[in-house]
Amino acid sequence: MASKRIMLLGANGQVSQALRAEPIPTDWQLGAYGHAECDITDHRMVQETIQNFKPDLIINTAAMTAVDKCETDHAQAIAANFNAPANLAAQCSTLDIPLIHLSTDYVFDGADRNTPYATEDMMHPVNMYGDSKMMGEEAIRHTHPFHVILRISSVFSAYGTNLLTKMLQAIETKDELKIVTDQICAPTAAQDVARALIKITETLMHGKSGGYGTFHLCGTPAVNRLEFSQAMMDAYAPFTAKRPQILPALSSDFPGFAARPPYAVLECSKIRDVYGINQRPWREGLDEAMQILMQGRRQVA
Ligand SMILES: NC(=O)c1ccc[n+]([C@@H]2O[C@H](COP(=O)([O-])OP(=O)(O)OC[C@H]3O[C@@H](n4cnc5c(N)ncnc54)[C@H](OP(=O)(O)O)[C@@H]3O)[C@@H](O)[C@H]2O)c1
Incomplete structure (x- = not known):
């Protein structure tokens, strides 16, 4: 059987690390390129990497x-x-191969909102990150019909620097943590995103029609940042003697930071209907990430 050549960019980021930790299909040949091996802002480097690897699909x-x-x-x-x-x-587009690209709930403003965003809802970012990601999405839509844009939300994992690893570090080093209650999010395990990317890739490689477009994936249920922080602290409690006090705060208490949407929750029925990918409770993903982290610590000790 001919192998499928899958090119992965950003290979050392948390989602890519989670993907590389998954059992990938045996007929995949994965070309994983980190920032140093392929800087996506260097268009010539990207072209040469593509010419050398000859991918059937790019993630x-x-x-x-x-x-x-x-x-x-x-x-x-x-x-x-x-x-x-x-x-x-x-x-x-020139090579006629599919592109799977990750985007974010931060393309929405979350203002006066308490129901999850559908894929076709109007984008209106409140910060430069969201603006630039929205522009990236639009460019892909206008350039290449064979794309999957997968918007995800508040990603955490055992890998790299993210909501979970930052929280564990804060628990070890701080006596008090001020966490906002006026930002509602839907935490998403990088492992779940990785599994979705594998399933979408497999499905597209098997020639599924109707699999292109914009999709959403996030964990359940929606919580505010303080509630999620408390859950992370609880999950870590068996492994540490430290337990800083968590103090409720508002976004306005942190004036130096970029604006964040007060409500960033994604409606995920489309990815379920088209790809059979279901949302997972983030608590399960949190337990899984904690196991990976603690196993890593035991191996180091
Ligand atoms: N993290 C979240 O909460 C979240 C939420 C919603 C959507 N997303 C989206 O999900 C995707 C993956 O996020 P993630 O959480 O895995 O992010 P991440 O852990 O920050 O990984 C991003 C990776 O991209 C690399 N990178 C940055 N600039 C690059 C460049 N010019 N060329 C090549 N590589 C470059 C980074 O390398 P360096 O570290 O060396 O710069 C890093 O390894 C992104 O599209 C992000 O916008 C993330």
Whole structure:
């Protein structure tokens, strides 16, 4: 059987690391390229990498994801989150291969909202990260019909720097944590995103029609940031003697930070109907991530 050549960009990010930790189909040949091996803002490097690897499909997880840094470095945010996906879409279009690209709930403003966003709802970001990701989405839509844009939300995992690993570090080093209650999110395990990417890729590679377009995936249920922080603290409690006090705060208590949508929850029926991918309770993903983290610690000790 001919192998399927799947090119993974942003290979050292948390979603890609989660994907690489999964059992991938045996007929995949995975070409995993981190930032150093393929800088997506270097269009010539991207073209050469594609020419060398000859992918049947590209998964792009690379992005500038540091929301506050995007506010102070617009040029880099635009280069990584808009120009780079636009170029990838053009290259995929020329080669007639599918492109799977990750995007974010931060394309929505969350203002006066308490019901999950559908895929076709109007985008209206409140910060530069969301703006640049929205522009990246639009460029892909206009350039290449064979795309999947998968919007995800508040991703956590055992890998790299993210909501969970930052929280564990804060627990170890702080006596008090101020966490906002006025941002509702739908935490999503990177492992769930990874499994969805594998299933979407497999389905597209088997020639499914109607599998292209924009999709949503996030965990359940929606919670505020403080509630999620408390859950992370509870999950970590058996492994530490530390338990800082959590103090409720409001976004306005952190004036130096980029604006965030007060409600960032995605409606996920389309990915279930088209791909058979179901939302998972984030508590299960949290337990799974904690197991991976603690297993890693035992191996180091
Ligand atoms: N994290 C979240 O909560 C969240 C929420 C919604 C959507 N998303 C989206 O999901 C996707 C994956 O996110 P993630 O959480 O896995 O992010 P991540 O852990 O920050 O990984 C992103 C990766 O992209 C790499 N990268 C940055 N600029 C690059 C460039 N110019 N060329 C090549 N690689 C580059 C980074 O490398 P360096 O570290 O070396 O820069 C990093 O390894 C992104 O599209 C993000 O926008 C994330």
